[in-house]
Amino acid sequence: MREEKPAEDSQESPCNGIDKPYHVPVMADEVAEFFAGGLNEGLLVDGTAGAGGHLEMLSRALPRMSFLAVDRDPAAVSILRSRFSDNPDITVRQGSYTEIPEIINELGLRKASAALFDLGLSSIQLDDPSRGFSYRYEGPLDMRFDDSTGKTAAELLNGISEKEIADIIYKYGEEGRSRRIAKAIARNRPVNTTLELAEIINTSIRSRRNSFKILSRVFQALRIAVNGELDQLERLIDGLEGWTEVGARIAFITFHSIEDRKIKLLFRDTPGYRQHSPRWVVPGEDEVRKNSRARSARLRMGIRT
Template identity: 35%
Template structure:
């Protein structure tokens, strides 16, 4: 299955917001669907920087870089946004977007080791050029810590018995083996879902530090946005969406001053204005079932005081 960009037009339209030039960032290049559409809406003076860690995504990105001089790929996590842009002399941009989570090619290629649907080496690294594989990580991690990760990142109620079974199995070489271990250990799972769905999600999130990277990325994205610049982020599960929601809420709400002995005052430290929250349409979900759980949140950078 080829990668179909989720909420493609909604994301790009919200990002450019009637503009046709400027500097933009795609924090998760993937297979370039959002970037290509964005470039098609921008003039010859525009510039788009893409970030990605995945070697296969980088191959596609380098090809696009050769085809279009307005685009430059950066082999790094979006958690390094400010540092990488500063290294290129960029300190302000007109828009930042990110499409979080795992891509269709990563799931569909057995050798990447992300999916229980296609048995392959138990890897799960988005950047498979460095760091421990999931198989190596599972050997090293303590049972209690593994159970906590499966519970927290997978929201799996049977995390303790699953972690116990995984650790009892010793070295697990393939995704198929891991899926079967979880299935046997799991007493009851959701209809139309595999028993290992939540466990695989939890391990993948932990291996790739996905939530930590999002927490680091979001404030940096706001830091580099110009006044009226847009932030557009697509998430696919409740943990990511909650992080984005809470961050935008915090950045768009007046802070209260609790100074001792002083009347309570509200300090205007807001940096963002909420724009919209968009869910995939019925037509998109029908064409691409993986868009079913996707949410797009959009916010706009407010001008600093005195601007």
């Protein structure tokens, strides 16, 4: 068995080009193979549909299934609606994946035979300076998936204690220099833009070695905190049994070791689930070469029993 390494977010985006207008789906072949291996009919829920990269592929691979696409981000939902407007088998809804039970109820759908969760953020979100996810472009420090609700990253950073900032950076970014960085942020508040924050971090760590890694970790940590991502994931896991049928195939793509561990425990140790073999899959070298964002991804698959 391979040793588990902490995963790391990448801020390198593969889809800036006109020839790639959408987010490039990670491990799409492996995901399609998993679902197509045991499914023919029924409902497949894509709980983090993003720009619909996986969905497009799955709707082609599984032509007899119907699909529910959910995303928390209203901008992603607009893309999904226009991309799949002529496909009657795909229903799109804006909301968190924690709201899937209510959405299924409201639409009068049956329990799902399959579910996919590709966690984290899309290249489209990362590449939009107005969203504030990237340390590469100047923009407001926002980072909310759903920008109609909740505190922005700037509001969060400017309103909590230095210790709370350090805890976020350490826990969600797995960054050892969390206290030093938190002190610099606290001293230089208010922090309102991405490049202001990047400059504070760079100055605080002094050495430019590994600075991109550190920036990635701090930005990732803030994004996780702003969106309550781990809390959301726990709520999703707690409710999953209620809206998936026995035998359902469930796949998670994670980019962070804390998330990955939760999914490992779900499929390995939770009654009502079993791990599918292989227990996890990572992208091949070729995929990582073409799509640097795939580098830290891990796919875990499980079956409802």
